[in-house]
Amino acid sequence: MANLKGQRIQIDATGVNLASGAQNTVEFWMYWRGVEGVMPFGWSNYDLYFSSGGFGFNTNNGDVLGIPSASLANRWVHVAGVFYNGVPNPTNVELYIDGVKQVISNRNASNVNRSVTNVAWIGGFGASGGYLFNGYIRNFRIWNRKLSAAEVSLAMTTPEGLPAGNGLIGQWYTDSIENVAPQYDYAFASGYSGWNPTALMTGSTSYPFDDNGDLYAGFMFQWDTPIRFTQLKFRSHVNFPMYNTSIYIDNLKVADNITITGTYTTLNGNWYGKSVTLVRKGASKDQTIQQVEFYGDVLTKGFDSSIKRVGSIPAWYTYNMQLVQIDNTLDVIGDTGHGGNDIWHMTRATNIGGAVQSVRSYQVTGWQQTTSHPDCFDYNPFNGHLYAVHNEDPFTMHKYLINKSGMSWSVSLVKSYTIANKLASGDTLNSWAGVKFAFNKQTNDGYAYVLANYQSAGSIAKLYRIKLDTDNVVPEFVTDIPWYFPNNLCSFAVTDDYVFLPTSTGVHVGAFGVRDGHLANAYPIVNNVNSYFNASSYNYDGETFVTANGYQYALTQLKIGNRKPNFNDMKVTPATVARQDYALTGSISHIDNKPMSYKVFVNGVEKVSVTTLPSPIAVNHLLMNKDLEIGINTVTVEALDSSGSISVFVLNIAKVNTDTSLNLTASTLTCHKENVTIEVAVFDAERDMTKFQILINGAAEYPESGFTENLKTPYTYVHTIRNSRLSIGDNLVAVNVVDEFGSTVTKSFTIKKFNAEAKAEEAAVRGQMLYANITDGDGDAVRYKILVNGNQVYPPTLGTMTQYLPTPINVQYRLPKESIIFGNVHEVKIVMEDDMGVTSSWVTNPLIEYAGLMFVSENNQFYSTDIGEVLRYLEVGTVVAGNTSGTFKVFLKNTVGYKVKNIILTTAQKDLDPVDEKVQLSLTDKPFTPTHMLELGSLEHGEQATFYVRISTSRKAIGGGFFDVRVVGDPA
Secondary structure (H helix, E strand, O other): OEEEEOOOEEEEOOOOOOOOOOEEEEEEEEEEOOOOOEEEEEOOOOEEEEEOOEEEEEOOOOOOEEEEOHHHEOOEEEEEEEEEOEOOOOOOOEEEEOOEEOOOEEOOOOOOOEOOOOEEEEOOEOOEOOOEOEEEEEEEEEEOOOOOHHHHHHHHOOOOOOOOEOOEEEEEOHHHHOOOOOOOOEEEEEOEEEEOHHHHHHOOOOOOEEEOOOOEEEEEEEEEEEEEEEEEEEEOEOOEOEEEEEEEEOOEEEEEEEEEOOOOEEEEEEEEEEEEEEEEEOOOOOOEEOEEEEEEEEOOOOOOOOEEEEEEEEOOOOOOOEEEOOOOOEEEEEEOOOEEEEEEEEEEOOOOOOOEEEEEEEEOEOOOOOOOOOOEEEEEOOOOEEEEEOOOOOOEEEEEEEEEEOOEEEEEEEEEEEEOOEOOOOOEOOOOOOOEEEEEOOOOOOEEEEEEOOOOOOOOEEEEEEEOOOOOEOOEEEEEEOOOOOOEEOOOEEOOOEEEEEOOOOOEEEEEEOOOOOEEEEEEOOOOOOOEEEEEEEEEOOEEEEEEEOOOOEEEEEEEOOOOEEEEEEEEEOOEEOOOOEEEEEEEEEOOOOOEEEEEEEOOEEEEEEEEEOOOEEEEEEEOHHHOOOEEEEEEEEEEEOOOOEEEEEEEEEEOOOOOEEEEEEOOOEEOOOOEEEEEEEEOOOOOOEEEEEEEOOEEEEOOOOOOOOEOOOEEEEEEEOHHHOOOEEEEEEEEEEEOOOOEEEEEEEEEEOOOOEEEEEEEEEOOEEEEEEEEOOOOOEEEEEEEOOEEEEOOOOOOOOOOEOOOEEEEEEOOHHHOOOOEEOOEEEEEEEOOOOEEEEEEOOEEOOOOEEEEOOOOOEOEOOOOOEOOOOOOOOOOOOOEOOOEEEEEEEOOOOOEEEEEEEEEOOOOOOOOEEEEEEOOEOOEOOEOEEEEEEEOOOOEEEEEEEEEEOOOOOOOOOOEEEEEEEEO
């Protein structure tokens, strides 16, 4: 960890990709204090920059290509930035926050052309000594390539020790970048004539801390974030050394009664806490501290501070009244106008940080004394009684039973106990407005703790304890508490390890060690103490809480934790594994050196159990790879001390799995009737056993269902796909290979099975004849059937087709007369099926008339059917003997379905006299050239010829009747 405030660290980045258009990645953990205009990282003039509410890429042009920064302040954030050599834009640079790729945009000026460099800076950039980062940087890495999202996530969850290679050119962890003292978050001093904490951290003046000869003098530096301290350094002005000095980490004394001179006094160790305190106890001399340096690692997990500020409670002010908590509610007893008779009873939404929901104020009856000054009260949850020391009788402790009845509470005296005023030391136990006492509600130790101030030691308070429910008890001295603010104390709180009082600054509540009186931590009080201070403790859900305030209206709430086992340098090696086992190493210590036991869980399953051992415990276990799953796994260490306090430390280890190599080949990717042979070749780098399946269009091909059994790799399998398993068109052949860890690799290809449909070419219906030439582009055999108006006419057996016939097939088929309604449109269909089972059809909708050489009238009416049945007559009318009838135009139309030649028309006299009543024919009407026979040559199907008919009579004509015109011809 590097704490960077006003400093930067230059690092060697040799190995980055300097080529134009190349990309490089930096990734690290960052704790930004919210100060604008700073850079956590930079190259020569290309960096990551906080400015104007944004965070992102900067090219030293007043620009930020990035995201809003508000959510990044005052917390640990993982950052990964992909830098582009050129002009950065939202598509060629990438920013990840906590493993999530961000949508970035230009927030300020435009970007200019920039590139990474072989030198880089943590906490700034090379172009200027300004823009220095304010916060913490840890676990810093540079890669000479772009990381994928998955790789960023893995790096984020791997704190240290990624394997070298794969583009990783440098890793900077605790040892290599921890060269700057952590910047304090708060500092205060007591007993001084000169006090400049910033100068003390930099040594820029001669007398940053100069005591004023008080019996107690010293100072405290405090951090909001816990720190693992590894080294503390102190030196005084060369002429004014500091004598009789003790150094504390929280309330753990790490040095006692030492002399600090102008040469650095260095303390090396491994301590955890949130404060460093120097206390000088000695004779009145002019003593100084000129410079301090603190080194350590900011903790983000595996550390549980014993005291945490959990919130503030909006509540009624206490003023000079007594704060006490009964039944986990918040109560104030007494007020300025009524002495100790009133109780303000406040209820809250929740016990932790809950806002006040209601306030009930009423008098409490039954007290032994009543004055205008606040008495001291505290509730003992272990026996359910309220104890009080009244101002009128400051050395008598009264034990009351609380009677809760509706809105009016009363108390009844159980017994009174006298407290001895004279102590063994000869001092007098006195305090403002009576003796102040408190119960330890964290543990039922059977004592009441008594605090006396205004002693001859000035600002020193003295802590005593008295055996509870004991008469004429002599207080036992516990410890001196320096720096206690000598205000009008109304109440205070006590736990196993701490006494909670205001600090000498008057704006913080201090946690002073019960054993040594040292100030372990200090916590801001809402507004300030002013002239009164109240603190009270209570238990809730197995935990202890302390609530404190001064004169003002809100209260600060602290949670008091047990002093638990601490984990040191816990890690898994390697952090990324394939099939090898891995080591868990580190140590477990305890601030109180309590014996401990621990267990190790892998993904929640217990793997190691170690029984009680003295502190510290070295941890070194070889854990099995078989217990890991592919991906991120958790290794959890659970430590239990002899007091029952548990600490948990969680590590991540990544198990990677190289994808199985799968190669597919096929004898052909196109086919018609052929089978297809495929070859499946499987190789696994870790020699994992694998199983596979072959699917065709999603259906199992091999094996018949599921997968094969697990097979040793490498192997090759050859499989023949029957043609019948393939559908016409595209067929997706997929092979899935699954290794023994469940990782699946899939490859596929498409086999195209082609087939040309059978076609009816040159198809037509002419007359009553159906003509077609059935072909198949693949040369397949074809069968067919013929339908008229949806009814099968050929083959005659319904539901059948012809046999498969070699193509081409010449079809000449006369449609059955019974299937025809002459003079109407019909649907004529040929249904074809090739020997691949693919059907096709040809359809036409012809108008079907009588078939033959047909006589047709001028209005397109047939005179007879194709078998000679008379449909209508040619009406010649009445002809006067000796005259000639009119000339009648008649058409001869070929509807036979093919060309007809040698067409001859002849007359048949029938009822008419062949001499006196002659039927005459002519090809023209003007002139009409009479003949009894006409030769018309030939007619194509559908073609028609014109001729003329008349009757010529002599004077001997005596009758009438019927006659015929007949036609014959030959197929052409």
